[in-house]
Amino acid sequence: MKNKLYREKVIESLLYLSAVTAVIILFLICIFLFKDGIALFQEYPFLDFLAGTKWYPTSQPPQFGLLPLLFGSMIVTFGAIVFSVPLGIAVAIYISELAGEKEADLLKPLVEILAGIPSVVYGFFGLVVLVPMLQDILDLPTGQTALAGSIMLGIMALPTIISISEDAISSVPRAIKDGSLALGSTEWQTINKVIIPAALSGISAAVMLGIGRAIGETMTVLMVTGNTAVIPGFPDGLFAPVRTMTATVALEMGEVPQGSEHFYALFAIGSVLFITTLITNIIAEHIKRKYKFNLGAGQ
Incomplete structure (x- = not known):
């Protein structure tokens, strides 16, 4: 009996240590990210960064305007939501309520397989198949547009939503x-x-988590959106190249001198991404808890 209690105490201690370690790691990441992100504003005005309309890091003087990247991320994410939410909810309804048992058992693993495909594979598929298709069908100068990014991100968000x-x-x-x-x-x-x-509460949580996946995606949008740092119009901006915040960090981080303004500007973008994703996940978690509470009360 004593050995059993001792083993339980050890297991509880290990689980507690794991939880504390995860919190500490997250805290250290926050310090690492925000420390270098805030350093930008010692020399570069905060409002110029937040409301700037031009991202020209190599010009003289350099311009680190967030708006082209922010709006690029927003229009790609909006398109992904419009594409994935109706389709994902429809598939979820079909699997849960309309499909036969054997059909549902087949569809569920296929949906989970979609979640396991690496993002670079999605990006390669989009670049080779989707981009030329959009260019031909819509008669565009280039198929690397916000629309291509939206469709690919929508496909990547489907497993979570479904x-x-x-x-x-x-x-x-x-x-x-x-x-x-x-x-x-x-x-x-x-x-x-x-x-x-x-x-509805559970479905809303699924949508929020799908949005979180779309906002934080890097490789796919890097490969299919054209990476042009301009403020997109709406809805015509869907058919033009854009650049997202994640793609900017991935493209430029390897080329900047450490400790330069450009270096700190990329960390500032990362800080904005971190805050955006964190808020999205907090909202999704709140909705999930509300859903569980309402479901428990209903039962």
């Missing part, structure tokens, strides 16, 4: 579904008016 949405829909109590059908509702009316609203 998996979490499917779990949320499947977790709706069976009694609610049976009650709706017993009152004379059709299967589609039950899905549309009962199941979707009951699972």
